[in-house]
Amino acid sequence: MSVRSKLRNIIQISLEGARQSGLLVSEAFQSVVIEIPADPLHGDFATNIAMQLAKVERKAPRAVAEIIIGQLADQSDIFEKIDIAGPGFINLTLKPAFWQGRLSDVISEGANYGNSKTGANHKVQVEFVSANPTGPLHIGHGRGAAIGDTLCRLLDAAGWDVTREFYYNDAGQQIANLALSVQARCLGLDPTDTSWPQDGYQGGYIIELANSYLAAESVGEITAAAEPQNLEEIRKYAVAYLRQEQDSDLKAFDVGFDNYFLESSLYSDGLVDSTVQRIIASGHTYEEGGALWLKTTDFGDDKDRVMRKSEGGYTYFVPDVAYHLNKWERGFVRVINEQGADHHSTITRVRAGLQALDAGIPKGWPEYLLHQMVTVMRGGEEVKISKRAGSYVTLRDLIDEVGRDATRYFFLMRKPDSQLVFDIDLAKDQSSDNPVYYVQYAHARISRILESATENGLDPLLGAVHIALLAETEELDLLKKVAAFPETVESAAANLEPHRIPSYLHDMATLLHSFYAKHRVLGEDKNLTLARLYLLVAVKQTLKNALSILGVSAPEKM
């Protein structure tokens, strides 16, 4: 349990005690807010509960605070100091011994430190990336991959049973365009030719793909037919080829999936048709102009949407609905879709389709985590992106150029809601300007110290350590930061906000570097040395666990 939760419980109990003694009339608040004050003079934690209750209690906030504090008398083993301050804050200062005691939590839990059981092992499915197999992954997919992957790691740490899924849109018009584009290249055409397919893909990778096809190369079990006229064979080979490219890029990015779901399987398994039949049976459709319409306006959309075009084909969101019905029927009561904000309009449609099924699916299901666009800066200038012409920064380019760790860290530093400027020059910079190195350096520094300690026969994990010697400001700050890790993971997972972890890491690295600059670890006083080593083992473990959630390495040397 996090320190904050612990304090929340203590305050809850004191409120209940005061109520039973007739000192307060309010029912105990469901959510007692415990915060960490900006100013350390205001204690380690503060609560505003007295101000919250003042009105109902018809007492001055400070008077309410007095009553609450009166109930905390038997907690003197935890609290160093309890103050009433300002308009009615209760400021809580914990005893150093309490903080020092957190260290053994880290040591004993090791790689599991920071994990919680919040998710109670409930199933959650996270769908992310889900790029069409029509080209290489670009920088936007990279952001989605980093966010989705770290979200999974966060939910896993928070005690959820996570399934990672990738949805391949391997059916439909875009794939048809892909096949035509490859065929055109096989026939030696280029985009300037009048017979170049409309909306064809122009990127250079299409030429490579065409050459590979003509050379009768193999991708997995699929061997290219090398027949330019055989569009179906071209389609099969092109999809297999590009899927393999994407898979290899994702692997290089250390992103993996438990399940790959093919859109084409929805058709071959009859799920699209059966879903449409169920929606029709539910009475939320009508025919007009030869098309079948879904009354999405019944579910909050601003206009109705076509499900089946007059020429007979389904519009794109129909298989999406079928796919999500399938997710529901697979037992995923919780589903989170991570995707680019440019597709946000699908949310209303998919949810509307699911509601129209009358299948008992909750209104807000599934959840969505959207990330905004990424722009790329190089040499102080924005790199223009034209996907149609095939000129864009691929994920592979980024990984090759700036490295996996920096790429992931940069994508994860910012909250998904904000547009991201990816500065390639900064990400490549192997200096203190680069935040990822700043954090990794803290880990490497500790490693070096621990290595020296071992060389000198010092092992803080053997025998008793006098942790009470850790009384310097810099030491206590580190202790408190270490102790805050579990609640940081919990809140990042609960709010779907991976960027809190880089923020936490940066704070921790700052404290470590400050400590390092001011105090020597390996010194004359053996007990103090051992205590500091013990602290550093805990800090190192916490840094490593946090970096691991980001999928960023924790180097022993730099």
Added chain:
RNA sequence: GCGCCCAUAGCUCAGUUGGAUAGAGCAACGGCCUUCUAAGCCGUAGGUCGUACGUUCGAGUCGUACUGGGCGCGCCA
């Protein structure tokens, strides 16, 4: 025109679920290495939190309306 997202230091962004005197990094300036890694530390400077009302003990945070930017609004995906 409608919907979603964003607006905080010169630049890129945090801001602990509504708290006390708004922070970090970069860029600028000034200090610190014979001792565990200077990929570091310490300091200076930098602000009408887009604007205006509102909600309340209290608003960068919540609401409404504007302004500006991004994305989306198809019988495309």
